[in-house]
Amino acid sequence: MAKLSVLGSINVDHLMQVGAAPRGGQTIQAKQYQIVAGGKGANQAVAAAKLGADVAMIACIGTDAIGEQMKQGLADIGIDTKGITTITGENTGVAMIYVEDSGENRIGIWPGANASLTETVMSEHKASIQDSDLLLLQLETPVETLVAAAKIAKAAGTRVVLNPAPAKALPEALLSNVDIITPNETEAEQLTGVAISELSDADMAANKLHTKFGIETVLITLGERGVWLSHKGEGKHIAGFVMQAIDTTAAGDTFNGGFVTGLLEGQSMLDSVRFGQAAAALSVTRMGAQSSIPTRVETLALLA
Ligand code: RIB
Secondary structure (H helix, E strand, O other), X not given: OOEEEEEOOOEEEEEEEOOOOOOOOOOOOOOEEEEEEEOHHHHHHHHHHHOOOEEEEEEEEOOOHHHHHHHHHHHHOOOEEEEEEEOOOOOXXXXXXXXXXXXXXXXXXXXXXXXXXXXXXXXXXXXXXXXXXXXXXXXXXXXXXXXXXXXXXXXXXXEEEEOOOOOOOOOHHHHOOOOEEOOEHHHHHHHHOOOOOOHHHHXXXXXXXXXXXXXXXXXXXXXXXXXXXXXOOEEEEEOOOOOOOOOOOOHHHHHHHHHHHHHHOOOOHHHXXXXXXXXXXXXXXXXXXXXXXXXXXXXXXXXX
């Protein structure tokens, strides 16, 4: 079976369900509170594993008990956790999340041990990247490490997929080593300067990413409007599934995990996008990050 390496963050998500997030100076009481497993890297690894991929994770946790529990949780669903390093004296990454009645969320993160995923720590697991068919990256760990990992992958013929979330400016050294990029509208604007309201804007942003950095495939996620898929400058719109969202946390992560799983199985680009979209659509109907990710059986049922 084709192999996936995910290099990225592990967070403990503190989730509060509220009518609306508090304004400045306001204190509100939540309707519900939960601690759930999260972090963009771990969410994407879990999505891929639940949807059928063979996954290894490269990440860092702190010396706290919850970090160990989260690592065990990843191992329990079959993810290879040998690349997860425990950082002495650090806490595991944390995310504070308000989920509003509309399903929208507001998230603040403290990186903790994620900030210690240095090039040196990553290099100890470079064989995992070299042995993989695909490397999946996000932006909650140091960018210099992502650059080094993408270069290792490129040299080994491992395909590099970058989900550039959360939005930040990125060096050419990273973008020029990426094969497929999956920004949402905000992230695409951050990288290209093109504000996306129409599909023609998505096409323009995608073309900038093709021509400026040589990225072969650009996939801009447009929320409920679906996805703009542009391969070597040939763009097309792929409509999404319409669902009643209760929590959109990790919908993007679920999409990325599903999309790369489809690619690794040899599905076409279009079918891989649909597979990711179906999984993400189911995830927004449930609370939490990893707790909301559907199984392969559920995802195939929605697609059918
Ligand atoms: O993408 C959702 C994730 O973002 C949450 O799980 C939280 O940990 C933050 O990293």
